[in-house]
Amino acid sequence: MKILAIECTHGFASAALSNGEHVVERRLAEWQKTAESLVPLVMQVMDEAGLTVSELDGVAVSSGPGSFTALRIGLSVAKGIAFGAGLPLVPVPTLLAMAEAAMEHTGETHIVPVIPSRAGEYFYSIFTREDRALLEIESVRCLVSELSGRIASLPGSLAIVSRSVEILAEEAPSLAPHLVDASFFSAATLLSHARKSLAEGSAGTAAGTLPDYRQSFVLAQRRD
DSSP states (O other), rough: EEEEEEEOSOOOOOOEEEESEEEEEEEEEEEGGHHHHHHHHHHHHHHTOOOOOGGGGGEEOOOOOOOOOHHHHHHHHHHHHHHHHTOOEEOOHHHHHHHHTTTTTTTOSSEEEEOOOOOEEEEEEEEETTTTTTEEEEEEEEEEHHHHHHHHHHHOOOOEESOOOOOHHHHHHGGGGGGETTTOOOOGGHHHHHHHHHHHHHBBBTTTOOOOOSSSOOOOOOOO
């Protein structure tokens, strides 16, 4: 299948394209320039793969949780491409995709993907291996100190997967022995999930795809 994938939930943005045989991927070096650089990045990947949008079978996008702004940018670009070309859109849960990718990098019993939320808080999920699959135990947002307490009760071995391993190790030293750097997680990671969804006919549409923010945003009250 020919699939375009976009990932820009946190850390760095990336785009990947599978032309059925090979995967072309590019990453943005400057996270702060995602808004103005994501579309040119997608165009670069399309050019290098030698494909046009009309030749694609579908679009995949990391659906969150993650940065509020980054999620909006990524979803907007993916929706625009999918809607304009009449393509199915596959939203891929970010924490699940991180955990699935980590299975190739660690053999631990439990895999805990972690994504920064607000200051001192993180989104996380706890997965346990079931043969070659993953079973989700829980998925919430919490303070880093609460995460330390939660994983302390898990039986068996543990891997905490994050793009922020240095920050986590500093904030909670007890987590350091379990940390696995998630630099391997990128847009290309989404492709296997997207292939399965498209093959099963379970992909969504641009109109029906929503970001997984997992937090409420309220406007600040103006002070007189």
